[in-house]
Amino acid sequence: MASSSDMGSADFESLSSTSDVELLKRAWRNEKAAPEILPYEGDLVERAKGQIELVEENIEAYVENGIDPLVVSLYQMDLDRTQFLLRSYLRVRLLKIEKFMFHSLKSEEAESRLSEQEKVFARRCADDLAKHFEESVLRKLPENYQSVLKQSLISEVDDMVPEPHLDTFVACRSKSHFTLNLYEEGESTQTEEMYRGDLYFIRYKIVKGAIESGKMDLI
Amino acid sequence: VETEIYPMAGQTDPHVSLFSPEEVEFMAEDELVEIVPNMNMEPLNFIAGDFGRFIPQIPIQVPLWLAVALKRRGKCTFRPPGWLSVDNLTQVLEAEREPQSKFQALPFSYVEIARLLFDHARDDIPDMYMVRSLVEDIRDVRLHKLENNLGTFLGTSAVKMENVSAMEVNLVRPFARRALEAFYKHDKPEVVADRNTRSSRQPREANDEPRRPLRQR
Numbered sequence: 001m002a003s004s005s006d007m008g009s010a011d012f013e014s015l016s017s018t019s020d021v022e023l024l025k026r027a028w029r030n031e032k033a034a035p036e037i038l039p040y041e042g043d044l045v046e047r048a049k050g051q052i053e054l055v056e057e058n059i060e061a062y063v064e065n066g067i068d069p070l071v072v073s074l075y076q077m078d079l080d081r082t083q084f085l086l087r088s089y090l091r092v093r094l095l096k097i098e099k100f101m102f103h104s105l106k107s108e109e110a111e112s113r114l115s116e117q118e119k120v121f122a123r124r125c126a127d128d129l130a131k132h133f134e135e136s137v138l139r140k141l142p143e144n145y146q147s148v149l150k151q152s153l154i155s156e157v158d159d160m161v162p163e164p165h166l167d168t169f170v171a172c173r174s175k176s177h178f179t180l181n182l183y184e185e186g187e188s189t190q191t192e193e194m195y196r197g198d199l200y201f202i203r204y205k206i207v208k209g210a211i212e213s214g215k216m217d218l219i
Numbered sequence: 220v221e222t223e224i225y226p227m228a229g230q231t232d233p234h235v236s237l238f239s240p241e242e243v244e245f246m247a248e249d250e251l252v253e254i255v256p257n258m259n260m261e262p263l264n265f266i267a268g269d270f271g272r273f274i275p276q277i278p279i280q281v282p283l284w285l286a287v288a289l290k291r292r293g294k295c296t297f298r299p300p301g302w303l304s305v306d307n308l309t310q311v312l313e314a315e316r317e318p319q320s321k322f323q324a325l326p327f328s329y330v331e332i333a334r335l336l337f338d339h340a341r342d343d344i345p346d347m348y349m350v351r352s353l354v355e356d357i358r359d360v361r362l363h364k365l366e367n368n369l370g371t372f373l374g375t376s377a378v379k380m381e382n383v384s385a386m387e388v389n390l391v392r393p394f395a396r397r398a399l400e401a402f403y404k405h406d407k408p409e410v411v412a413d414r415n416t417r418s419s420r421q422p423r424e425a426n427d428e429p430r431r432p433l434r435q436r
Binding site for chain 2: 019020021022025029032033048051052055070071073074075077078079081082084167168169171182183188190192198199200201202203206219
């Protein structure tokens with residue numbers, strides 16, 4: 001039978017330093033799988049951008065100095081892989097911002113998840129969309145129905161604002177040993193012991209905290 | 220690749236996988252494998268990590284993507300991992316075929332690793348055709364098992380899966396999501412009732428599923 005030592009090494013972060021590529025991969029995977037926008041990994045993005053620029057310069061130098069084309073092409077591959085992760089990470093976030101435009105500007109908590117550039121993007125998108133709705137439809141409706149955020153003046157909540165569906169089920173893996181509450185406060189107190197490597201399909205809401213603190217990964 | 224134009228497709232369209240097969244393979248390409256170089260090369264200081272130096276006939280562990288790149292240029296041979304052998308896979312297949320059996324232990328990315336080795340290093344795998352046929356059979360049996368039994372249910376909040384692989388999780392995900400959400404909602408009738416009475420006042424869930432044409436009756 002296969003031994004556990006060849007079960008796959010790259011998925012578990014080693015106890016020594018984890019490469020930024022591994023961290024970027026984790027951030028990208030989590031962002032793709034999560035129903036809401038996750039907190040922006042500003043430091044990681046800056047570091048990755050720095051390393052990418054450095055390697056781009058190195059590759060130019062290698063080509064000029066006539067370094068073995070094989071070696072150059074391998075460095076290019078590593079660069080391409082890192083760039084793909086970074087770009088896809090940012091793209092997935094932009095799409096989520098477009099999807100939940102008004103929602104991500106509604107509260108300080110939601111806005112704090114965005115980078116400064118994403119905030120600018122979100123505000124411009126929201127302004128453009130609001131203006132478009134007003135000019136094409138809302139101004140022509142009776143007074144009580146002219147809000148972009150609410151169906152009518154008697155709505156208690158912003159019911160025209162799409163929100164992330166946090167009750168969706170996600171696949172995830174535990175990275176350490178901890179106890180997880182399977183339900184929210186006021187419901188059942190059933191808990192589950194999570195051990196490193198355990199796989200679950202589970203309600204996003206109850207693992208949200210564990211993912212943000214790094215105890216679990218979305219897969 | 221379509222999924223780069225619509226990176227969110229897998230989240231909203233219930234029939235599309237969250238990750239494309241290319242993306243699943245991309246993630247698996249970081250797995251370490253053993254190769255034997257046939258040339259000398261200085262250490263490689265990648266953003267992904269440091270590898271080498273490379274010395275002829277001295278085995279070394281590198282990420283799968285690097286190994287494939289070197290193999291394609293004739294710079295190394297692969298040492299197939301221990302689990303990818305006729306003996307081991309025959310045992311695994313027999314165990315998977317046992318009625319009511321659990322999933323056997325296989326590397327999380329076994330499908331992708333096997334596929335890349337078959338495509339690029341068939342001459343480095345003893346009895347390659349037999350090995351490939353065993354892997355295909357194992358995939359079939361496991362997928363069939365997955366359709367019938369996802370894992371152990373923990374209330375309606377979670378299902379614990381054991382030894383399910385990356386590709387299998389990705390394939391079963393859309394179905395599992397719909398089924399588990401339905402179970403959970405059923406279990407909480409008061410939530411459903413609230414939604415019905417206050418339906419015009421509830422925040423909408425963003426949904427950009429393509430509109431399906433209505434069936435002719």
